[in-house]
Amino acid sequence: MDYAIDTRGLYKWFEGFKAIDGLDIAVPPGSIFGLIGPNGAGKTTLIQMLIGIIHPDRGDAFILGHSIREKNGSIRNQVGYVPDVPVMYPSFTVAEMYRLGSKLYPDWDQDHCFELHRAFGLPDNQRIRSLSRGQKVQVSLVMALALRPRLLLLDEPTAGLDPVVRRAFLRTVIDEAASRGTTIFYSTHNLNDLEQSADHIAAIYQGKLLFTRNLDELKQSMHRLQLVFGSPPGEGTIASLPGLLNWQGSGKVITITIKGDLDSIYPRLNALGAEMVKMMDFDLESMFVELMKAEGYGFGM
């Protein structure tokens, strides 16, 4: 299978600090792939390496079949990029930025550009420096989509945006993926956004891949269960459960977070003496928090 993104043993050090630590991620073409991880996990570093801002120290990555180590810039002909803080030319007007884009990208679609520009209600002749952060993100997205990308790299683009702009942004991105089959690689802290849009996710922590999973499979593989016992179980009894990520409660009622197939979990719980097992709501954000806790990233969560 030709992946849209395929990283192989990628490493990046910053003054002795390992920002990316032997990362292997494969992103299927046409997917909306969410990248999650706490601050400093290496998300921005990874995306900046993929788009060519920084170089890997070891390993390689392939985007649309081309190595990121290729010096020829043509690899980025079909790759759009929206950073968390868009950097463009402050003295340029919005129209001049589009003009620059049309000169640099061979497949630039001017009609699509104007269509998106109008949809976002952006000003034509205002200088970039005088735009709000939200408007800069929108201009950046318009440019990233007008080049007709096969791959779109988004680095926490909706962080700090108001709900209306965020929703418009996400809708545009999802429409693009649906209509043209564009692969979206999307790093974010907002897991609600991701839950609504992504079909695959990967979690990284301290530059290492924790897991990469189809989102539906992930939801089916992690569970939050409330257990009611006839008499209080011992701590060791609960802790011995295979796949247990976390548990809380005291007395007869215990809430556990556990990984695995429910068909194999239920008999074990029965064997421990659970008289009643109730499935709790478990959203992506809670799953992420539990996984991070299991990796030792607690910070009092």
Next chain:
Amino acid sequence: MKIKSLLWKEWRQNRWYFLMAFLVIALQSSWGALTYYGVNQQAGVAAACAVAVGQILAPGSSAMETTAMVAAVFMAALLLAGERGSSLNYLVTTPVSRREIVISKFISGNVALITIMFIVSLFFIWAIKWYPAEYSVVEVINWSIVTTMALSCLFSLSLWVASFTQGVMISTLITAVIMALPWLLISMVTQVYRQYYQLSASLEIKLRYLQTYLFIPSYISRDGYFMGNRNEELATAGANAPFYPLEIIALALITGLCLWGAIKMLERNPLECRGEILLGGSFRQIGMILIALLNAILWAAELAPTPAWYVVYFFALWLGIYLLLYAIAWGGGWLIGKVGLDFRNYRG
């Protein structure tokens, strides 16, 4: 095609800087004439122009030439180092290679310098036609070609430095240090040599030649020739007349080398943090090695009684001063860490 687009971008982005460079250089060219006219009004404007231009063309630094050199260095730093950490991060995400980025900046800066020098030279030639001056059109053309090439060379040197530094001022400062380094090294070696041996006139002339040809501003100021004229042997060798073909070849070679270096360095430069790297080592390390080297050259001569001892002292001092600087840098870093400052600006 991509270069053409990048040139448009450079023009659109930097046109006011180019205009400012032109105004500053042009103003310096006419400033001499204005001040001369101010104190010798009976001579007339035309005479003032001719005298002022004659002063620029004569050996020795003029305000206009110094301004032009600073403008060339500053322009390259502005074009590349000034974009580091901001819009350059946008440009490298587009389908242009870093080679194309450097080449487009090289072309745009050189076109600006050539245009400025062309207009200034036209003014000089026009001044001759207006008033019989003590210089000819051929002299103006020669001066114009060599000066433009030297400015282009300084621009390339600054572009090379800007490819591994961030910030206009630090880039300009490092360019000045690198520019002066050959001159400084030869002066120091000459001084040390004199301490133990008799320096023959012919060797001194050769060293001065080397110093002149490796110090880019001397192609413009002609200070090297000026010094040489005071030496009888040099004067009889006919060396007071500049040998333009050799100068142009030397300048073209340095320019090409610096351009190649800038391309290679930017291709290697990861653009994260301050991104200050040099081939095979860190920027700070190389700075410390260099400072230790320069100090060791002079200190060893002060301490060593014989040339043999000089070699021993030189290497011992080089290592000693380097270790001292390393300890200071390490101690400073430890202290900064202790008080809780962290200058690493990597982003997760």
